[in-house]
Structures are given as C-alpha cells and as structure tokens.
Amino acid sequence: MEPHGALWMRKPDLGLVIERITDGVLAIDASWRVSYINLAAKRMLRIVDESDVLGRFWLDAFPKARGRRFEHEYRRAMREQVTIELVEFSPTANAWLEEKLFPSQEGLTAIFRDVSSRIEAQREIERSSSLQQAVIDFGRLALAGLPIEEIGEEAVALLRGGVGADIAEVFLYDWQAQRFHCLAATGWPEHAAHPLTRYCLDHFLSAVESGQPVVMTDMRNDRRLPQMAELTELGITSGVVVPIGTAYQPLGVLAGYGTVPRKFEFADVRFMESIAQTLAEALRTSESNRMTFQVIDSIRDGFVAVDRDLRITYVNQIMAQAYRRTPVQMIGTKMLEYVTDPELAAVALSKSREALASNRAVTFESLVDERWYEVRIYPFADGVAAYVRDVTGRKAEELRVRELNAELERRVQARTKQLELANGELESFSYSVSHDLRAPLRAIDGFSQALADDYGDRLDATATGYLRRVRGAAQRMAALIDAMLTLARVARHEIAFSRVDLSQMAAAIVNDLRDDDPSRTVDAIIEPSIVVFGEPVLLHALLANLLSNAWKFTRNTPHARIELYRGGGEVVVRDNGAGFDMAYANKLFGAFQRLHGVDEYEGTGIGLATVARVVHRHGGSIRAEGEVGRGAAFFFTLPPELPEG
Amino acid sequence: MKKAYILLIEDNPDDVELTKRAFAKNHIVNDIVVLSDGALAADYLFEGGRGERGLPQFILLDLKLPKISGLELLERIRKHPETQLLPTVILTSSKQDEDLMAGYRLGVNSYVRKPVDFNEFVDAVRQVGLYWLMLNEPPPDGSFEV
Numbered sequence: 001m002e003p004h005g006a007l008w009m010r011k012p013d014l015g016l017v018i019e020r021i022t023d024g025v026l027a028i029d030a031s032w033r034v035s036y037i038n039l040a041a042k043r044m045l046r047i048v049d050e051s052d053v054l055g056r057f058w059l060d061a062f063p064k065a066r067g068r069r070f071e072h073e074y075r076r077a078m079r080e081q082v083t084i085e086l087v088e089f090s091p092t093a094n095a096w097l098e099e100k101l102f103p104s105q106e107g108l109t110a111i112f113r114d115v116s117s118r119i120e121a122q123r124e125i126e127r128s129s130s131l132q133q134a135v136i137d138f139g140r141l142a143l144a145g146l147p148i149e150e151i152g153e154e155a156v157a158l159l160r161g162g163v164g165a166d167i168a169e170v171f172l173y174d175w176q177a178q179r180f181h182c183l184a185a186t187g188w189p190e191h192a193a194h195p196l197t198r199y200c201l202d203h204f205l206s207a208v209e210s211g212q213p214v215v216m217t218d219m220r221n222d223r224r225l226p227q228m229a230e231l232t233e234l235g236i237t238s239g240v241v242v243p244i245g246t247a248y249q250p251l252g253v254l255a256g257y258g259t260v261p262r263k264f265e266f267a268d269v270r271f272m273e274s275i276a277q278t279l280a281e282a283l284r285t286s287e288s289n290r291m292t293f294q295v296i297d298s299i300r301d302g303f304v305a306v307d308r309d310l311r312i313t314y315v316n317q318i319m320a321q322a323y324r325r326t327p328v329q330m331i332g333t334k335m336l337e338y339v340t341d342p343e344l345a346a347v348a349l350s351k352s353r354e355a356l357a358s359n360r361a362v363t364f365e366s367l368v369d370e371r372w373y374e375v376r377i378y379p380f381a382d383g384v385a386a387y388v389r390d391v392t393g394r395k396a397e398e399l400r401v402r403e404l405n406a407e408l409e410r411r412v413q414a415r416t417k418q419l420e421l422a423n424g425e426l427e428s429f430s431y432s433v434s435h436d437l438r439a440p441l442r443a444i445d446g447f448s449q450a451l452a453d454d455y456g457d458r459l460d461a462t463a464t465g466y467l468r469r470v471r472g473a474a475q476r477m478a479a480l481i482d483a484m485l486t487l488a489r490v491a492r493h494e495i496a497f498s499r500v501d502l503s504q505m506a507a508a509i510v511n512d513l514r515d516d517d518p519s520r521t522v523d524a525i526i527e528p529s530i531v532v533f534g535e536p537v538l539l540h541a542l543l544a545n546l547l548s549n550a551w552k553f554t555r556n557t558p559h560a561r562i563e564l565y566r567g568g569g570e571v572v573v574r575d576n577g578a579g580f581d582m583a584y585a586n587k588l589f590g591a592f593q594r595l596h597g598v599d600e601y602e603g604t605g606i607g608l609a610t611v612a613r614v615v616h617r618h619g620g621s622i623r624a625e626g627e628v629g630r631g632a633a634f635f636f637t638l639p640p641e642l643p644e645g
Numbered sequence: 646m647k648k649a650y651i652l653l654i655e656d657n658p659d660d661v662e663l664t665k666r667a668f669a670k671n672h673i674v675n676d677i678v679v680l681s682d683g684a685l686a687a688d689y690l691f692e693g694g695r696g697e698r699g700l701p702q703f704i705l706l707d708l709k710l711p712k713i714s715g716l717e718l719l720e721r722i723r724k725h726p727e728t729q730l731l732p733t734v735i736l737t738s739s740k741q742d743e744d745l746m747a748g749y750r751l752g753v754n755s756y757v758r759k760p761v762d763f764n765e766f767v768d769a770v771r772q773v774g775l776y777w778l779m780l781n782e783p784p785p786d787g788s789f790e791v
Contacts, residue, residue, distance in 0.1 A: 430741070435709050438738040438761055443659035446763040450666060471763075478761035 022113070024097075028058050028074075029107040044093045044114055064091040070099075077101040078108055087115060096120075128267050131162050135274040142282035151282045152184030155254065155275050160186055162275075163268040165256030167236065170244075170279065172252035173208050180204055180252065187257075189234060203241050204253045211247030213269050215240050235259045242272045245280045254279065302388035306335045310352075310383075319388065341368060348375065348386070355379040365391065423492075430488055433481055441481075445474040476602075483606035486541065490613045495535045502530040502543060502571060506564045509544050513551045522554060527565040532638045534618050542614040545607040546573040546634055552601055553577035553632065569637060576631040580624075588624050611636075649778065650676035652701035654686045654718065655736075656710055663763065664705070664736070667770035675702065675778060683713025691725055703732035703754075703777040708739055716747050723752045730784045732777055 018025055024041030028034055034053045037045075045062065047053055053061035058074075065071055069088050077084045084101045096119040099112040138158055142151045152170045159168035169185035207214045216239045219232050231239070238258040245251035254276045256268075293314070296303045302319035306312050312330050320327045323338045330338070339345040344366050355362040355377040363376045372395040376387045448470045456464065503526050510524045532539070547562065554560035554577035563574040578601070580588070589612035611634070615622040619639045626632035651668075655661050661679050668677065678701065680686045688694035704722070708715035715735065722728045734755040735748050748756050757773055760766050 435738040438759070439657050439660060441761045442663065442738070442759060442763070442766065443657075445761050446659070446663040446666070446766065449763040450663075475762055 024110075024112045026110045026112070027107060028110070030105065032058050034058050034061050035107060041112070044095065044097070044112070045090075046092065046094075062092050073099075074101060074108060074110070077103040087119070124265075124267065128271075131267065131271045134158055134162050135271065135278070138275060139278045139281075142278045148283060148286040149183065151279065151286075153186075155279055156184045156186040158275060159254065159256045159272065162271055163240075163256055163264070164258075165239075166259045167255075167257040169255050170252060171204060171255070172244075172283070173204075173250050175250060183252065203239075204255070207241045207243040207253050208245075208250035209247065211243050211250070213240055213242040213273065215264055215269060217263050231257065238264065240264050240269055240272055242269065242276045244276045244283065251280050251283050301390070303385065304335065304388070305380075305383060305385040306352075307383040308356075310335045313383065314385075322388075344368060348377075351375070351377050352384045352386075355384055365395075426488065426492075430485055433485060437481055438478055441474045441478050445471045448474070476604075480604045480606070483604035483610070487606050487610045487613065490538060490541060490610055490617065493535065493538055493617075495538070495617060497533055498536060500532055500534055500536050500539050502532055502539065503528050503564065505536075505540055506543050506547060509540075509547045510551075510562070513548060517551070520551070520555070520560070522551060522560040522562055525561065525563045525565075530564065530566055530571060532571070534638050538614045538617065542611050542636075543573075545611045549607060550575035550577060550632075552603070553579075555601070557631075567635075570635040571638070572633055572635050574631065574633040579628050579631045580626040581628050582626060585624055585626070589622065648676065649702040650678055651774070651778075652686075652689075652704045653677050653679045654683070654704065654710065654715070655679065655707045656681045657707070660707070660759065663766060664770060667763075667767040668774055670767050671771035671774060673771075673774045673778065682711040683715065683718050684711075686710075686718055687713055687721060690722065690728055700728065700731055702783070703734060703781075705734050705736045705773070706753075708735060708737040708744055708748075716744070716751060719748065719751045719753060732781065732783065734773055734777065736773070 019038050021038070022040050024044045025036065025038040026034065026041050026045075027036035034056055037047065037050055037053060041047075042050060059066050059071065062070075068091075069086065070090070073084050073086050076082075081103050083103070085099070086101075087096060087098045089095070090097045093114065095114045095116040097112045098115040099110055102109045102111070138154060141154055146154075155170050156168035159165050165187070167185075167187035169188075170183040171180040172183050173180050203214050203216070219237050219239070236257045236259060238260070239256060241253050241255045243250060243253055254272055256264075256272060293316070296314075297316045297318075299316070300318060302322055303314075303316040304312060304319045305314040312333055312335050315327045315330045317327060320330050323330070325338075336345055336349075339348060347364055347366065351362045351364050356379045359379050361376055361378045363374060366373050366375060371390055371392045374389045374391045376389075378385045378387065448467045452459070452464060452467050459467070506526050507524075510522075510526070514520070514522075547564075550562040550573060554562065554575050557575075557577050559576070561576045563572070565572050565574075589608050612622050615636045615638070620637040622634065622636040624632060624634050653661065653664060655664065658681075661681075665677055668675075678689075678698075680689055685694070690700075706715050706719060710718070715737070719733060719735070722731060722733055732754045734757060735744075735753050736757050736759060737744065738759050740758045745756055754777075755773065757769055760769060
C-alpha cells in the first residue's frame with residue numbers, strides 16, 4: 001500500500017482531499033512539532049482551535065499521550081523508520097483508535113480512525129462469554145450440595161468480578177416476618193454498618209414485590225426510593241437489585257453497587273439474574289435437603305450416606321454421636337475409619353456391594369459392644385446410605401420369647417413325662433387291681449366255700465346264709481373290679497376307625513344274652529344294616545352294655561322288648577323295662593352311679609359310664625329318656641363317616 | 646416209671662391251698678410240688694434243686710412271683726433243652742391283654758385265669774388237671790432230656 005505521506009508530499013493540491021477524509025491525519029515534523037492536523041483528527045481529538053496544537057511539541061499538544069503506548073510507538077517508528085500499526089485507547093479522544101504511523105526523514109504522519117464500537121463489541125462478546133462460563137461454573141457449584149452460606153459467598157465474589165460491582169450482597173427474604181437477612185456480603189467500606197444490621201430496604205422490597213430487577217444508574221438523582229440516601233452517604237451511587245425467586249414466591253435479593261455513577265448493561269442484569277436463578281434453585285434444594293436432613297436428624301436412629309469411595313457425604317447427629325464425633329468432623333472422611341470391628345467392617349462392605357450390585361436394600365444385624373443393631377443399606381446412584389437401628393430391646397424380647405418357648409417346651413415335656421409316668425402308674429395300678437385285689441377275694445370266696453363244704457354240718461341256716469353273703473360280696477367286688485378295668489381300657493384304647501355294622505353286632509350280643517339266660521322270652525327288634533364308622537372293640541362294649549342293661553331291666557316285664565333303630569341322626573336302644581326317673585337322668589352316665597338297689601337289679605354302676613366314654617371318645621354325644629315302669633331309651637350319635645385314610 | 650407229679654409255682658399260700666383243694670375236690674391225687682418264688686423254681690428246674698426227682702407232668706405257673714417273674718421263668722423254661730417241651734400252664738389272676746400276648750409269645754401251652762368264684766375255680770382246675778394229666782399225650786419219654 002502506497003504511503004499517504006508520499007502522496008501528499010508529491011501533490012500538495014490533494015491537501016483539500018485529505019482535509020475532508022473521515023480518517024484523522026496528524027503530521028509531526030522531525031523536531032516532533034505538530035505540523036498538520038486535518039478536520040477529522042481535530043474532531044476526534046477534541047481540538048477546537050488548531051492553533052492550540054500546530055507548531056507545538058506533540059506531547060505538549062497531547063499531554064495524555066505521554067507515557068502511554070502512543071509515545072513509545074511514535075518514537076520507535078521514527079527511530080527505526082518502520083511503519084507501525086496499533087490499536088489503543090486514547091484518553092484525549094476518549095475512544096479506541098486504530099492508528100498507522102508512516103515515518104520519513106522529514107517527520108511522521110499518523111492516520112487513525114475511531115474503532116471504539118468494534119472494540120467494545122468484541123470486548124462485550126468476550127466478557128459475556130466469560131460471564132456465561134462463570135454462571136455455568138457457579139450453577140455447578142451451587143448444586144453440588146454445598147452449604148447455602150458458601151454458595152452465597154461464591155455469588156457475591158462472582159458478582160464483584162463479573163459485573164465489576166464494588167459491593168455485592170445476597171439477602172434472604174423471610175416472607176412471614178417480611179424481613180431480609182444477610183446471607184453474604186462483600187466490598188463494604190470499613191466504616192459502614194454491618195450489613196446484618198440493615199434490613200427491609202425499599203429497593204429490596206421493590207424487587208421482591210415486582211419480581212423485576214431494580215436498576216439505579218445514579219442514586220444521587222434518583223427520587224424513587226427515599227432510603228437511597230442511606231446508601232449514597234456511604235458513597236454508593238449506582239446499583240442493580242435482582243430478585244431471587246419469583247413475585248409469588250420471593251426468596252431474597254441479589255444486589256450489586258458501584259461507588260461511581262454507572263450504566264449497568266443489559267448483559268450485567270442478565271448475568272445477575274442468572275446468578276439469582278441459580279441461587280433460587282440452590283435455596284430450594286437446600287430447603288428440601290434441610291427438611292430431609294431435619295427429619296433424618298430428628299430420628300433416633302443412625303443414618304449415614306457414603307459415596308462410592310466410602311467417603312461420608314452425610315451423617316446424622318445420632319450416628320456421629322455413636323462415634324463420639326460431630327457430623328462436620330465426619331463428613332468427607334472414610335466411613336471405615338470409624339468401624340473398628342473388622343468383622344463388622346467386612347460385613348458392611350460386602351452388604352454395600354451387594355446392595356449396589358442388586359440395586360436393592362440389604363439388611364443385616366450386628367452385635368457391637370453388647371448391643372444389637374439392625375443395619376439397612378440402601379443403594380443410590382452415587383453410593384449407599386445406611387440406616388442403623390438399635391434393636392437390642394427387640395432382640396432381648398425375641399430372646400425372651402425364645403426362652404419362654406423353650407421353657408414352655410420343657411414344661412410340656414416334663415408334663416408329658418409326668419403324664420406318661422401317670423399312665424404307666426395307672427397301668428401298673430390296673431395290673432395290681434386285676435391281680436392283687438382279686439387274689440384275696442378269691443381266698444374269701446374259696447375259704448367261705450371250704451367252710452360250707454367241710455363244716456356245713458356244724459353250721460345252722462343263719463351261718464350258712466352269712467357265708468353265702470360273704471361269697472356274694474366277694475364276687476360282686478370282683479365284678480366291680482373287672483368293670484373298672486374295662487372303663488379304664490376304654491379311656492386308653494386307641495381308636496382305629498373302620499366301618500362297623502351295629503345291626504350284626506347287636507344281633508350277636510342278643511344271641512349271647514339268650515344263650516346265657518334261655519329262660520327269658522325277649523323280643524329283639526333290630527333295624528338291619530345300621531352301619532357306622534368307629535372302633536369295633538369299643539362299639540362292641542357300648543352295645544353290649546346297653547343291650548345287657550335292656551335285657552336286665554326287662555326281667556320283670558311281661559312282654560319284654562328291646563329295639564335298635566336309627567332316628568334323626570341318632571342310634572337308639574330302647575326297652576320297655578323298669579325305666580328310670582328323668583330327675584336322675586344326669587346321674588345315669590357317672591361311674592358307680594346306680595338308680596336301682598343291688599338286690600333289685602345287680603350291676604356295677606360302671607356300665608353306662610363305659611358307654612358314655614365310648615361315645616365321647618368317638619366325638620359323639622349320648623342322652624337318655626326314661627319313665628319309671630315304662631322303659632328307657634338311649635340315643636347316641638357317632639361322627640359322620642370319614643373318607644378312606 | 647417215675648411218678649407223675651404237678652409243679653405249682655405260686656407265692657400266695659391262699660391260692661396254693663385253694664388249688665390243692667380244687668385238685669382234691671376233683672379226686673386228682675398226684676403229688677403237687679409247690680415252689681413259692683421264681684428263684685426257687687429256677688433252682689429246682691435248672692440247677693439240680695430237685696435232686697433225684699424227674700420233671701413234673703406239667704407246670705402250673707403264676708405270673709406275679711417274687712424274685713423271678715412268671716414270664717421270665719417261662720422264657721427260661723422254653724430256652725432250656727431239658728424243659729423246652731414241658732407242658733406249662735399259666736394260672737393267674739391277670740387277664741391283661743399284655744400278659745396273655747406275652748405268655749403265648751413265649752410258648753405257653755395254656756392260659757387260665759383264676760376265677761374269684763371258688764366253684765368256677767374248682768371247675769377250671771378240674772379241666773386243666775384232667776386235660777394235662779389224662780387226655781394229653783406227653784412227648785415221648787426221655788425227650789425232655791434231649
């Protein structure tokens with residue numbers, strides 16, 4: 001490119017052209033005096049009268065260039081005779097100038113233009129991108145779970161650096177008390193009152209009430225807010241207040257102030273709004289965390305969360321107390337530092353792995369210092385949380401229940417043993433009864449007979465009668481003993497159920513009765529095929545007792561009749577014999593209960609007791625109806641037939 | 646020929662007397678040797694206690710005996726080569742199923758319950774005596790000593 005200077009030197013008539021071009025042109029001669037300045041340059045450099053600069057030493061004409069890059073580069077261009085380009089902020093022009101310096105032996109020509117708007121735009125782009133990055137970094141930081149106080153400190157530091165606020169502060173709004181309190185502040189002059197002592201400032205309220213930022217360019221002239229005077233007294237002249245949260249749910253304000261009047265850019269406000277939004281999110285997260293942690297801290301059980309490196313990310317008060325530490329001391333340290341029992345550590349580790357691998361809660365119990373703990377491990381994305389409950393009480397209760405059960409079992413066993421012994425005793429008692437009691441009876445009977453046989457001739461009728469009575473008594477007692485043994489056998493007899501034809505059984509019994517007592521004429525009317533389900537031996541004892549009773553008690557009845565039939569689910573044995581008084585019906589089935597004198601009808605008083613016991617052992621019931629002189633009827637039920645097996 | 650006699654193993658003197666009387670009533674005049682406990686009986690049967698005397702025609706054995714019980718004695722009788730074929734009748738007050746089963750398992754020849762009624766008792770003894778002394782053919786002579 002051809003130097004302008006040469007062009008101008010060769011053709012002086014071009015002076016007019018140069019005078020009119022929009023670039024500034026300034027010429028300095030070899031002795032550093034201003035030799036020419038064109039119209040555009042005069043306008044840019046704010047020179048009203050060109051005589052103020054023409055012919056003067058250039059640094060006297062433009063004193064603000066002294067010591068700046070301009071001076072340095074002008075001198076270098078002359079010294080080295082090289083063309084130099086530079087972009088620099090000119091305090092004289094109060095603008096960014098792009099300059100080209102063309103040196104020659106006669107002097108130096110500088111051609112320059114105002115590039116302020118370009119530079120500013122470029123700087124604005126750079127600044128906004130760095131602000132954007134700062135907002136992103138802050139967001140990451142704020143949501144990392146730091147305490148809200150630390151996030152507040154970060155916010156004010158960012159505000160100071162990002163928008164160049166001299167003072168920055170974050171106030172939280174308590175909407176119930178309609179009061180603000182300071183979360184973080186920076187940049188306040190020493191003599192200013194501590195921010196915590198100030199509250200309820202108008203511009204804060206204005207911001208939270210409108211949900212819109214309040215921008216104050218020059219407070220000294222701002223009449224909107226009367227309390228501004230307080231701030232201007234502290235040297236504050238400009239500021240921006242942006243609300244945190246919304247007008248519906250205000251959480252606080254973020255404020256930045258300057259000590260010089262200044263116009264906050266749209267980008268600055270946007271930047272602050274971004275920070276405010278992040279703060280709002282952090283506050284909400286922190287609030288929900290706080291509430292969660294409040295709940296966790298309030299529970300009387302231990303709670304600890306660890307990350308995948310087993311570093312404690314949260315521990316509640318109870319858990320920390322268990323290790324004689326505070327939560328703050330423990331957070332960030334490794335959990336296994338506190339678990340001294342190697343067995344517990346191993347179990348906890350393997351259960352945590354299990355929980356993470358299966359993504360399911362895993363529970364185990366552990367005995368530590370004589371107390372039982374239930375540990376439930378919950379997996380989550382970044383680690384595991386353990387919920388630790390002291391279950392010593394429950395364990396003790398379980399142990400007590402187990403001991404009680406064992407004790408109960410022991411008692412049952414002891415009682416069973418006792419019962420077995422008692423049964424054994426009963427058995428040997430029965431044996432003795434059948435054996436030992438019968439022997440003396442036999443002696444009584446036998447020797448009575450011997451007496452009668454051998455000495456009968458020396459006894460009178462009365463003595464012989466007495467001997468007969470002795471023998472009769474002995475034989476009755478023997479019968480009683482046999483009946484008692486039968487009753488006892490019914491109680492002990494195991495029940496093996498099978499189908500039993502009562503009709504056939506009854507017919508056989510009646511035949512036996514006829515054979516034993518052929519002199520009697522008794523009508524036996526037996527309904528055929530009464531088939532029941534029961535134990536044959538016991539049912540035989542039942543029928544034999546009832547039928548022989550009927551046989552016996554019809555002894556004095558002219559037309560004796562014995563019936564066996566079914567009716568209404570019951571089996572009935574009826575006779576038309578002596579009968580009984582219903583008033584004594586309740587005594588019928590008791591052992592040794594008799595409703596007739598021995599001389600009237602012989603018997604042991606055990607028969608019906610045996611009958612009742614047989615029925616009851618089958619799970620059935622029995623009742624009797626009777627009338628003196630008109631017969632008796634016995635009704636019994638047996639359980640319905642059970643399926644085979 | 647050795648004289649056939651009856652061995653009565655019974656500890657109750659009343660029952661001994663009544664049994665002897667019942668035999669007498671039935672005109673059974675064979676000797677009756679009485680041993681009053683199980684140990685004496687064992688000695689008599691297996692340990693030479695009977696001296697020169699041979700084995701009885703049959704044994705009437707009570708179950709409830711001092712020292713060695715009737716069932717135990719029966720077991721030894723059936724195990725011993727000399728006595729294993731010796732007719733043995735249990736004569737007892739007991740009619741417990743257990744005693745009956747045990748008696749038959751051990752190889753008793755008869756099981757007779759002593760009735761309380763003396764007349765019945767006499768009848769029972771008569772039948773037992775007649776059967777084992779008269780009707781029953783004992784094993785060939787000398788086979789007891791096999």
